[in-house]
Amino acid sequence: MSDSMSPTATATAGGLADPAARRRLMSGVQPEPGSSKPNPILKVDHIVRQFGGMTAVDVEHLEVQRGIITALIGPNGAGKTTFFNLITGFDRPTSAGQGAHWSFDGANLDRTSASRVAKSGMVRTFQLTKALSRMTVMDNMMLGAQDQAGENLAKCLFKPFWGAQEKQVEAKALELLERFKLLDKRTDYAGSLSGGQRKLLEMARALMSDPKMIMLDEPMAGVNPALTQSLLGHIQSLRDEGMTVLFVEHDMHVVRHISDWVVVMAEGRLVAEGPADTVMSNQAVIDAYLGAHHDTDLGDDALLSDAAFEQIEKEVAQEDAEREEEEQS
C-alpha cells in the first residue's frame, strides 16, 4: 500500500491534464469501497452519523486521490450530502471522539469546525447556493479570500495595514470573475443573478482562497443544459491545474463524462468504488439503484406488451415472497 501523504510528491505541479496519465495513476487502485489511493489528499475513518435510531452515515474508511475528479454518487437518501456535511465540518458525527478521524493533506483534523476545514484548504459549495444575496458580486468574491489583515478588528481602522492586500485581493477577484464570465456583473447584487450564475459565483468565490481541494455539492442541480457544459469545462480546467475535486452528483451523464474515479454510497455505506465506466456495471451499484430497469427507456411503448406485464408480475411476486421470508426469519 503506497500511501505517501507528503504534499510535494507526485506530478501535481501542473496537474494531471493528460487523461492517459490519470488512467495510469488509478489503474493500480483496487475497485473496492474504502481502497487506498496512491497519493491521497483526504483520508477519513469511522464516520458515523445517527439521527435518533436511524443511521444516516456509516463510512469506515475512504481515501480521496489528489489531483483528480472524484464523484460521490448514490440513490436518494444514501447519505451523500450528510456525509459531505460531516467531512466539511458542517455536521458533527456521532462517532466524534470515538474513533472518527480526518486527515487532510497530512494534517490531522479530529475536531473540525467548518471554518477550520476551509482554512486548511478544503472549501465547499452548497447544493442550494449560498451566494450572499444582499451583497454585490464583488463583495462576495472579496470575502472569499482568507487571511485578510483588514478583517482584523484591531487593524481595520487603519488603511495602511490592509490597503495593499485589498488591492491584491481585488485584482484576483477580477481575474476569477473574468474567467467565470461574471465580470460585468461585479457591481450587481448577488441576489439578482440567475441560478446558474450564482453557482458560478460560488465556485469562483471558493477559488479565491487558493484551496487544495474543492468539494461541490450537486453542482449541476437546477442548472440549464447549456450552462452544464460550461461548468463541466471549469471543473475540468481546475483539475488540469492541479486542484483535487470531489463532487456529489445525481446526473449520470455528468459523472460518466468527467469523473476519474467514482465512489458509490447507498444506505449510508460505501458500496462500490472504481472508474466511471466499470463501476456502473457493478452489481452492488445496480442493486442500490433499484434493479435491472435503470437502462430501460420508460417511454418505449413496446413495454406495454402482455409479456412485459407478466414478467413484472412475476418479479413483484418474487420480491413479496422474499420480503415475507425476511420478516418471518
Place this chain on the structure above:
Amino acid sequence: MIARGTAIIGLLMLVAPLFLLLSGGPADAVTLCLPKKDETACIAGTMGSRADPKEGVDVILTKPDGSTETQTTEKDGKFAFTVTEPGDYLVGVDPDTLAKGDELRPPSEERLRGPDGTIKVDGVELGKSYGPVLTVRAADFDDSTSKWDEFVQSAVSGVRLGLLLALASVGLSLIYGTTGLSNFAHAEQVTLGGMVGYGMINVAGLPLLVGGLLVVLICGFSGWFQDRVLWQPLRRRGLGLTQLMIVTIGLSLAMQYSFQFFAGADTKRVIVAQATVRHFGPVIITDRSLAAMAISAVVLGLVGFALLRTRIGRATRAVSDNPALAQASGIDTDKVIRLVWTVAMALAGLSGLLYALVVNGIKWDTGLQILLLLFAAVTLGGLGTAFGALLGSLVIGLVVELSPLVIPGDFKYAAALLILILLLLVRPQGLLGRAQRVG
C-alpha cells in the same frame, strides 16, 4: 342605585388623580388627617412604632372600588389617608420598600387579616378616624412559622403563580410553534384581560362569573381579530419573522400606553367580596386563590386534552411541529393558526383576570414584568411545545416565589431570568424540546 353609585365612583376615579396633582402628587408629604362629619374619614397610623418608626415605606390603601392610593412614610413613619367613601378598605405595604430584613407582621386577630398580607379596615364611616396597626418586625423573627412552613407557603404561591403563567404561556408557545413568531405583545394581552375584567366587574358591576366569561370572550375575539386583520395578511405578504417580531414590539408599546391613557397609572385590583382565608396546615390561602388555581388547572387540563385527543388538537401539534409538512399533509394551517390565536388570547385574558383577582392587581405596565416570565417559561419548557410551557411556567413560578427565602425579595424576578439563561447554556432546546441544531 348601583348605576349611580358606579357613576360616582367612576367620576371620583377620574377626579381623584387631579386632586393628587393639586396636592403635589401621590406618595408625597404626609398631611395629617382630620375627619369631617358626613364628608371624610381618616385611615392613619404609624409604620413600625413610635420608638422605631419606619421611613420610606410605601403604604398602599385599597378602596372598596378596587383602586389604590399610595403614601410613602417620612421620618416619623406616619401615614394618613383621607377617604370620602364609606366601606371596606385594605391597608397594605409594598414589600420592596421595607428595609432589608423587615416584614409586615400580620395582625394577630384573624378577622383583620386581608388577602395577600393586607390589613382590613372594615365598615369605615364618614366622620371617623381609623388606625390600623401595622407592625413591622425583623423577618427572622421566629413567630411560630418555621422555615419549613415558609417554604410550603411559598411553594403554594409558586404553584399558583405558575398556573396563572401557564395559562398565558401555553398560548405563547403554540403561537411560536405554529408561526415562528415571538409575540412581544403577549403580556399586554394578559394585562388586557385584567383591565377588561376590572372594567366589567368593578366598574360596570357585573357578577364575577358573567364578567369573567365576557373577559374570555372579548380577549378571544381580540386574538381572532388580530390574526384576521394583521397577522395573516402579513404572513401572506411574506414578512420575515424578525419584522413580525418588531411589529409585536410596536403593538406592545401602543397597548401599554393605551392602557395608561384610558385607565391611568395606578394598580387595579378586581375586588369582589372579602375573601375567606383557609388554613391547610402551615399554608394560609384564600378561597379565591384556590378557586383561581382550580380554574387554571381545569382549563389547562382541557387544553391538554384537546391537544392530545381531538383532531384539531392533533392538527395544531402537527402544525406546531412542522408547518410545511402539516400543510403538505392536507391540514389547513391557516385555520389552525387562527384557532391558536383565538384560544391563546382567550387564555391570556383569563390569566390576566385571575392575576388581577388574586395576585397584586394589574397595572398598565404589568406586562413588562410578566412578559419575560412568560418567555422564560416557554423557553425553559421548550419553544413550541404546549406541555413544555406548562412545565416551564410551574418551574418559573416556584423559582419566583421560593427565591425570597434565600435572596432578597427584589431579586425574585431576576432569579427566574438567571435560571433561564443558565438553562439555555446547558440545554438550549429547553426541558421538553427536541434536541436539534439550534445554532
Place this chain on the structure above:
Amino acid sequence: MDDIQQILQSMMREAVSPTTAAVALAVIGLNIHFGYTGLLNIGQSAFMLFGAYGFAIMVDQGHSMWLGVVVGLLLAFVFALVLGVPTLKLRGDYLAIVTISAAEIVRYVGRSVGYEWLFNLTGGAQGIPGSHYRGPFADLSFFPSGDTTLLAFNYHDVAGGSTLVRLVGWLIVIGLIWLTVRIGRGRMGLAGAARTATIAALVVVTALVIFFLVPVGAQNTGVNGWWFTFVAWLLVAAGLVVVLGLTRSPWGRALRGVREDEDAMRSLGKNVFAIKMQALVIGGLFGAAGGMMYVLPTAVQPDALGRNMTFFCYTSLLLGGAATIWGPVLGSLIFWVGRVAIIGISNTYLSSSDYIDVMNGQQTSQFAFIVIGVALMLLVIFRPQGILGDKRELRFNV
C-alpha cells in the same frame, strides 16, 4: 402662529439636547449589532446602564472622571463577553431572549434594595442624582460663562419677526430638503465626492436656516447647557467617523457577510463566532458611551434605561435606516423631536379648552407613545428600510 412657534421651540430644544445625542450614540451601537451584523440584541439599554452606573458610581465615590469612563466601558465590554460566549452559538431568537432577560436582570439589580452595599452604590430605584457625578465633567468646560443663543441673528431681527418672514423661511427649508433628497438619489447629475460635498453643504445651510427660524437659547455651562450639547454631538460625530472606518473595511464586509449567511461565511474559513463577538463588543461600547452621555445631564435611574428605551432605540434605528451611517442619527432626531412634536400638538390642540379637550396633560405624553408604537408597526410593515436604508439590502428575514 405663536402656538406653533412654541411647539417648534420645544422641538428644537429636543433636537439639540444632549440626551438625543446620547441615544443616537446607543443607536449607532445597535446599528452595528442589528443593522450590520444581524444580531438581535434587545438588551442595548443594559449596555447603556452599565456605562452610566460605572461612570456615575466611580465619580460619586470620589475617583477621577476619566477612570469613571474607563470603568463604564470596561463593564460593557465584560457584559458583552458574558452575553456572547453562551449565546452567539445559538439561533437568533435565543440571543434576543437572553439579551432581553439579561437587561432586565441588570435593571432589577440596579433598583434593588436587598443588599445594603449594593443599595449604597446604586441608589436603588431612585438611582443616583446627577449632581453627584456631574461636577467634574461640567468643570471641564472651556466655554465662557453666560448665555448663547443659536442663532443670535434670527427671525426676530428681520422685519420684527413677522409671520411672513417665518413662512418664507420654512418654504426655503422645505425646498432645501427637497433638493438634498434629489441630489442624494442621484437625480441631479452629481456623483461621488461632488455629491457628498454638495449634500453636506446643503445640510449645513438647512440647519442654519432652521436655527434662524427657531433660535435656541441656553446657558453655556450647566445642565442642558451648550457644553453638554457640544460634547455629546462631538461624540456622535466621532462615533460616525469610527463607524465609517469600520464599515468600509474588510471587517465591515465580514459583518455583512455574517448577517447574510453564517454557513457560507464558515465555508469561506471565517471565524463567525469571533466576528459576532467583536460586533457585540463594539456595539456595546457605543451603548455604554451613550448611557454615560445620557445620564450626565439627568440622573442614573434604572427604570429610565429599561426595556422601553431599547424599543425606542430600535424605532430610531429602523426609522433612520438600518445599516447606514447617518441612519441612527437621523432616526434618533426624528424620533425624539417627533415625540415632542406630538406632545406639543396634542397639548395645544387636543387638550385645551381653546380647541378640543379630549385628554389631560399626562395623557398627551402617553398619546405620543401610542403613536410611536403604531408608527413602529407601520414602519416595519411598509418601509423596513426606513428613510436612508437600501431596500434591496434590508428585506430582513432572519
